[in-house]
Amino acid sequence: MNTIETLLAARRLPALLRFADGRAVTAESFEERRLELVDILCREVYGYAPPAPATVRVTELKCKEKDFAGKGTLRQLQLSFDTDNGEFGFPVTEVIPTGAEKCPVFVFINFRAEVPDRYFPTEEILDAGCAVVRIYYNDVAFDGEDAFKGGIAAMYDRAKYSWGKIRMWAFAMSRVMDYLQTAPYADKSRIAAIGHSRLGKTALLAAATDPRFSLACANCSGCTGDALSRGKVGEHLKEICERFPYWFCENYFKYVEKEEEMPFDQHFLVAAIAPRRVALGAAIEDVWADPNSQYLSACAASAAWELLGEKGFVHPDRLPVPGDRLDAGRLAYHLREGTHFFSRADWHRYLCLI
Ligand code: GTR
Numbered sequence: 001m002n003t004i005e006t007l008l009a010a011r012r013l014p015a016l017l018r019f020a021d022g023r024a025v026t027a028e029s030f031e032e033r034r035l036e037l038v039d040i041l042c043r044e045v046y047g048y049a050p051p052a053p054a055t056v057r058v059t060e061l062k063c064k065e066k067d068f069a070g071k072g073t074l075r076q077l078q079l080s081f082d083t084d085n086g087e088f089g090f091p092v093t094e095v096i097p098t099g100a101e102k103c104p105v106f107v108f109i110n111f112r113a114e115v116p117d118r119y120f121p122t123e124e125i126l127d128a129g130c131a132v133v134r135i136y137y138n139d140v141a142f143d144g145e146d147a148f149k150g151g152i153a154a155m156y157d158r159a160k161y162s163w164g165k166i167r168m169w170a171f172a173m174s175r176v177m178d179y180l181q182t183a184p185y186a187d188k189s190r191i192a193a194i195g196h197s198r199l200g201k202t203a204l205l206a207a208a209t210d211p212r213f214s215l216a217c218a219n220c221s222g223c224t225g226d227a228l229s230r231g232k233v234g235e236h237l238k239e240i241c242e243r244f245p246y247w248f249c250e251n252y253f254k255y256v257e258k259e260e261e262m263p264f265d266q267h268f269l270v271a272a273i274a275p276r277r278v279a280l281g282a283a284i285e286d287v288w289a290d291p292n293s294q295y296l297s298a299c300a301a302s303a304a305w306e307l308l309g310e311k312g313f314v315h316p317d318r319l320p321v322p323g324d325r326l327d328a329g330r331l332a333y334h335l336r337e338g339t340h341f342f343s344r345a346d347w348h349r350y351l352c353l354i
Contacts, residue, residue, distance in 0.1 A: 002317045003317045003318055003319075004296070004299050004315070004317055004318070007296060007319070008296055008299060008300055010231060011228055011230045011231045011265075011296065011300075012230060012260065013228070013230060013265050013267065013300055014262070014263055014264060014265060014268075016037075016267060016268065016271055016300065016301070016303055016304060017033070017303055017304070017307060019032075019033060019036060020036060020040070020263070025307065026307075027307055027308050027309065030274070030304065030307055030308055034271075034272055034274065034304075037208075037264075037268045037269075037271060037272040038208050038209055038272050040263060040264045040268065041205070041208070041264060041268060041269055041272065042162075042167070042209075042249075043249075043251060044249075044251050044252060044255075044262070044263070044264060045224065045248055045249065045251070045252050045264075046163065046164055046166050046167040046170075046205055046248060046249060047161065047162035047163035047164050047167045047248065047249030048161050048162050048163060048167070048249075049161060049163050049167050049168070049170070049171045049209070050083070050084065050156050050160075050161050050163075050171075052174065052175075052178070053081035053082050053083070053175070053178075054082070055081065055178075056079050056080070056081045056175050056178040056179050057079070057080045057081065057089075058077055058078070058079060058179055058182075059077065059078040059080070060075060060076070060077055061076040061077065061078055061091065062074075062075065062076040063075045063076075065098075066098065067095075068095070068122060068123050068126055069123070070098060071097065071098055071123060071126040071127065072095050072096060072097055072098055072122070072123075072126040073094075073095070073096045073098065074093065074094070074095055074115065075093070075094040075095075075096070076091060076092070076093055076094075077091065077092050077093075077094060077179070078090070078091050078092075079091075079092060079175055079176065079179055081175060081178075083152070083155035083156060084155060084156050084157065085154065085155045085156070086155070088152055088155045090135065090139040090140050090152075090172060091136070091139060092133050092134060092135050092176060092179075093113070093115050093133070093134045094131070094132070094133045094134075095115065095122055095125070095126065095131060095132045095134070096131045096185050097126050097129055097130070097131060098126075100129070100131065100185050101185065102185065102186070102187040103129055103130060103131050103185060103186070103187055104129075104130050104131070104187050104190035104191070104192070104354045105130065105131045105132065105133060105180060105183075105186045105187070105190070105191045105192070106125070106130060106131070106132045106133070106191075106192050106194045106217075106350070106354065107132075107133050107135070107173050107176045107177060107180070107191060107192065107193050107194065107206070107213070108120065108132050108133065108134045108135070108194045108195065109134075109135045109137050109169055109172070109173060109193075109194075109195045109199045109202055109203065110134055110135070110136060110137065110195070110196075110199065111136075111137065111196075111199065112136065113136040113139070115134060118342075119196055119341075119342035120132070120134065121344050121347055124344065124347065124348075124351075125347065125351065128351040130351060130354060131185060131186065133176050133179075133180065135169075135172055135173065135176060137169050137172075137199060137202075138151075139151070140152050140168055140169055140171075140172040141153050141165045141168040141169060141172075142165075143165060143198070144246070145245075145246055146246075148246070151168070152168050152171070152172070153165075153168060162249040162250065162251070163249065164246055164247045164248040164249055164252075165246050165247050166198065166201055166202050166205060166224075166247045166248070167205065167249075169199065169202040169206075170193075170202050170203075170205040170206035170209060170210075173193055173202070173203070173206035173210070173213075174206060174209070174210045174212075177191065177210055177212050177213065181212075188212075189214060190214055190215075190354055191212065191213055191214055191215075192213065192214065192215040192216065192217055192350070192354050193206040193207045193210075193213045193215070193216050193217070194216075194217040194218075194219075194350060195217075195218065195219070195221075196219040196220055196221075196341075196342035196346075197219070197220050197221060197222070197225075197289075197340065197342075198221075198225075198244075198247065200217075200218035200219045200220060200221030200222075200225050200226070200281075201218070201221045201222075201224055201225035201247075203216050203217060203218050203221075204216050204218045204221060204225055204226065204269050204270065204273070204278075205269065207273045207276065207278070208269055208272035208273050211276070213273075213276065214276055214277060215276065215277040215278070215279065215353065215354055216273050216276075216277075216278050216279070217279045217281070217350040217353070217354075218278070218279070218280055218281070219281040219342050219346050219350075220281060220282060220283055220286050220289050220340050220341070220342070221280070221289070221294075222234070222235060222286070222288060222289025222290060222294065223235035223236065223237075223239075223240050223288075223289065223290075224237070224240055224247075224248075224252075224266065225266065225269075225289075226266060226269070226270055226280045226294045226297050226298070227266055227289060227290050227293035227294045227297055228265050228266055228267060228293045228296055228297045228300070229259045229262065229265055229266060229293075230259050230260060230262075230265055231293065232259075232290050232293045233287065233290050233292075233293070234287045234288040234289060234290045235288045235289070235290075236257075236259070237252070237255055237256045237257070237259060238256045238257055241253050241256050265297075265300075266297050267297045267298075267300035267301040268301075270297055270298060270301035270331070271301040271303070271304035274301070274304035274305050274308065274310075274312070274330075274331075275304075275305055275308045275310050275330065276330075277330045277331070277332070277353065278298075278301075278330070278331045278332070279327075279332040279333075279334075279349065279350055279353045280294055280297075280298055280331075280332065280333045280334075281333075281334055281336070281346045281349060281350075282294045282295070282320070282333070282334070282335045282336075283335070283336055283337070283338050283339055283340060283341065283343075284322045284335060284336070284337055284338070285337075285338055285339045285340070286339060286340040288340065289340065291320060291335050292319050292320070294333070295315075295319060295320045295333055295335070298313040298315070298331055298333045299313055299315060301313065301331060302329070302331055305329065305330050305331060310329070310330050311328065311329035311330060312329050312330060312331045313326070313329055313331040313332075313333065314326060314328035314329040315333070320333065320335040321335065322335050322336060322337045323335070323336075323337075325349065327349075327352070327353060332349075332353055334346075334349050
């Protein structure tokens with residue numbers, strides 16, 4: 001066995017290309033397996049979301065043309081829709097390159113509402129000819145313990161939908177996608193879900209649950225994002241479930257310190273986006289996320305693309321080193337110098353891949 005095969009064998013992962021009932025997955029039945037992967041992850045980790053609303057209403061709150069040195073239009077929109085308990089809405093900020101007729105769009109969920117922001121190099125994105133619709137995640141569901149009494153959580157009965165906050169944020173990304181179906185400037189074939197860290201986990205889940213996303217960009221998403229949980233260093237289920245129980249459904253807690261019993265691992269989440277594209281970003285000093293476990297997850301997930309006759313993760317037979325930009329297939333990975341951060345270096349990768 002070569003190096004990566006040996007390292008992967010040591011992780012003892014559940015089989016990606018076998019149905020839960022033991023049948024082998026073929027290219028023809030992959031979509032059925034993909035839906036099963038999404039179902040397993042919703043049941044065991046993130047919880048189920050309510051059905052999509054029939055329509056999303058859009059109200060323009062503010063519009064500033066020729067912003068950012070004239071390079072872009074800045075709009076603030078309120079998106080709203082009917083829920084089980086009445087209307088719910090959240091604001092988004094949209095930035096569109098001046099004169100764009102059809103351009104790729106990032107649906108970007110961020111930690112702060114400011115535009116630009118240290119994680120949101122707005123001008124550089126406009127220079128690359130891309131639009132962004134930015135969601136501020138606390139506008140959807142508060143990232144803290146609130147007994148699911150605020151934001152979108154309050155609009156549905158949690159006994160019925162087991163969703164945790166990550167699933168709620170991903171649901172909001174799909175509502176932006178609903179809106180983008182009607183936006184004249186948006187190239188519907190190039191809409192990416194993007195986020196960093198907990199919001200990188202969210203971007204992966206949004207793309208897995210919504211096939212309208214052509215690409216998921218998950219930056220430093222780590223534990224319960226792109227990184228394999230079995231054999232992981234840094235953060236484990238124990239720490240993440242103790243500190244952030246409201247991110248998940250209750251079922252996830254039963255696997256704390258019992259990762260080997262999970263009928264899934266995080267390569268299922270990555271593979272659930274196939275044959276669409278995935279870009280994973282890691283940083284060498286981000287040991288909490290564990291760049292090697294992020295990489296091995298990509299190595300394991302690649303089989304889904306290969307089954308479909310696509311190039312998946314094209315990588316050398318070794319662990320990653322800083323400076324690696326492995327993007328010859330539909331599943332890309334980069335490892336940069338530095339710490340846990342959504343850096344311009346990361347954005348530049350995703351701008352090349354959208
Ligand atoms: C950490 C958490 C990580 C990651 C990170 C972040 O505290 O343990 O899984 O989500 O937060 O979102 O910045």
